[in-house]
Amino acid sequence: MRIPFARKARIVAAALATALSLTSLTACGGSSGSGDSKSLEMWTFKQSHVSALRAAAKEFKKETGISVSIEAYTPDDAYTTKIQSAAKTGDLPDLLEVNSDGGDRVLGAAGILADISADFKGDWADRIQPAVQDSGFVTELRYKNSLNKESKEHGIKKGARYSVPLTVGTFGIVYANKKMLADAGITKAPANWQEFLDALKATKAKDPKNGGLSLGLKVPATGLTWLLQPMAFAQLGQQDYEKLWSKDETKDFGSPNGVKVLSMYDQVTPYWMPGSQTLTIDQADQAFAQGKSAFDVGGTFTLAYLKQNGMNPDDVLAFGMPAPEDGAVPDLALGPLALTGVSITTSSKQPDNAKKWMEFLSQQDVATQFAKDATDLPATELGADSAKVLGPTLSALVDSFKGTPESTYDPSRGDEFRPVGYEQDDVGAVLADLSPLKQQSVEETARKIRELNQSYWKAAGQ
Known part of the structure; x- marks a missing residue:
């Protein structure tokens, strides 16, 4: 797995x-x-x-x-x-x-x-x-x-x-089934977060059973690290994004910035593939390859697995996690x-x-x-000529890396601003109670993540 x-x-x-x-x-x-x-x-x-x-x-x-x-x-x-x-x-x-x-x-x-x-x-x-x-x-x-x-x-x-x-x-690569998109009247990748939500709404309306989004949420950290974090970076910019994990309660997940990010994440809730919280990452990818979802969130490495499961890469539209149009980083890139x-x-x-x-x-x-x-x-x-050999889908993955230092979300960062002992799966489990499980509100989720984050700082003595 x-x-x-x-x-x-x-x-x-x-x-x-x-x-x-x-x-x-x-x-x-x-x-x-x-x-x-x-x-x-x-x-x-x-x-x-x-x-x-x-x-x-x-x-x-x-x-x-x-x-x-x-x-x-x-x-x-x-x-x-x-x-x-x-x-x-x-x-x-x-x-x-x-x-x-x-x-x-x-x-x-x-x-x-x-x-x-x-x-x-x-x-x-x-x-x-x-x-x-x-x-x-x-x-x-x-x-x-x-x-x-x-x-x-x-x-x-x-x-x-x-x-x-x-x-x-x-991480933070979105894969879409071209045929299911075309059936819903969509011919190109979403340019921003709102267009991504609109595309999800359209595919779900066209095919209520299979038109949603798959992600292996049985591994709790995936929703946090593959979807929320790059989106939050794009919305807030690097400094305010990193402060979500700080000891400063005016800037952390319980702050207005944190609530805003969690509210945006919650916008995806209606579109999860049924049972997403029970799927491993491989099972979620397999479901997408079998046409049981219109979208799949993963990483650049997911494409090879989709191919192994019988999906032609040419039938897939791949793009980096779309950024909010009004965010601090509207031209989001993903660091390798x-x-x-x-x-x-x-x-x-x-x-x-x-x-x-x-x-x-x-x-x-x-x-x-x-x-x-x-x-x-x-x-x-x-080189620039590699696109001729790689084809459109692989080239789109390469393009997801292209950005300035200021516009690039680097998933390897974390030790610099999170407390020692931080466990992303624990935070991811709290997030899952918000979406897709709908067991708690945005405000309750913000409070629980704040409490968990502060407990890490206290345990670390930092």
């Missing part, structure tokens, strides 16, 4: 840390096939990446004579177990695809991943989107956090780099996050060839083809 990024990183990191610590691992031995200096082995946990990586590997062999075998082990817990077992027996591959900014550092701390900071520079580094270039790198802050007794990253080295970003993504990266294991007998493969994957033409084949967005900065 795909879950909100911050929580997913914590879960994967914790699982890896526990599994690896139980086995007292040391990176030893070599990868299978390591005696062949022209053959590399790479593992991934992303089934949707396998065919794209294999296609890239064919081109890589033509260019270098080096072959790369790609194997997938899914789901995430099976991948963790596979790495754990291979590390014990010395049978790790040369390369691993890893969860960025979590799984990579845990494996680095365990001594399984090599530090490639000396090599990732120059043209190679410059190809990667600036917003995610630090992913995989142990900054001063990340190193300091690793010294905390509760950290799962004991052993990482300041200044080390344990992965290079492969894919990026963001590093989602997965590629790492070299310390047991690889051919790290130089492994680095050549990693650098090859970052080349613009290779990354563009990977995006098309995987229906996913690469970390490489794509």
Whole structure:
């Protein structure tokens, strides 16, 4: 199951840390096939990446004579177990695809991943989107956090780099069924929040059973992080948006600004797909792919999953969460996050060839083809001509990143303005009682989120 990024990183990191610590691992031995200096082995946990990586590997062999075998082990817990077992027996591959900014550092701390900071520079580094270039790198802050007794990253080295970003993504992407929109008289993406509500109303009126909005609200944080937060950022601007989580009760969720944001979120309530609060993220996406909803909220990564479930990307209209026309940021952009990266294991007998493969994957033409084949967005900065290859739906996802620093909602921010110990699922559960459950009013929701937020500040002693 795909879950909100911050929580997913914590879960994967914790699982890896526990599994690896139980086995007292040391990176030893070599990868299978390591005696062949022209053959590399790479593992991934992303089934949707396998065919794209294999296609890239064919081109890589033509260019270098080096072959790369790609194997997938899914789901995430099976991948963790596979790495754990291979590390014990010395049978790790040369390369691993890893969860960025979590799984990579845990494996680095365990001594399984090599530090490639000396090599990732120059043209190679410059190809990667600036917003995610630090992913995989142990900054001063990340190193300091690793010294905390509760950290799962004991052993990482300041200044080390344990992965290079492969894919990026963001939350707050809306997918719409083109046919259902056309049936309701809609031919283009909503330009603002009101047009989005109008489109929801139109599709629901045309098809009361299937014309609504799906989102996996069984994971409580999704409504908060994927819909309300980007909309609130656009309505209030960065400073007032961040103050919603402050200790200042004149600016928090109980303030007029907070009530305004919650009232706007509540405008979606009539349009939820029936049973949304019981659906996992995958189930909500599957429902959309099956025509049980006209709209689906997710991330850039959702498109590949829709394709896996039989939906043609050309039949989908994709756009970033629409901004309120009268808001502080009417031209909202969504900031990219590093989602997965590629790492070299310390047991690889051919790290130089492994680095050549990693650098090859970052080349613009290779990354563009990977995006098309995987229906996913690469970390490489794509050129203007990429739209001709990617097609309209993937290009729309790329376009959602385009904005100024002031107009870009960055989902990776949070530690800077939220209290230590903040739990987004708890806040999301309160929000769900407002919408879709209609069990409490906007004012009651504002008060409860305020009380919860203040309890975090108090517990943190900040």
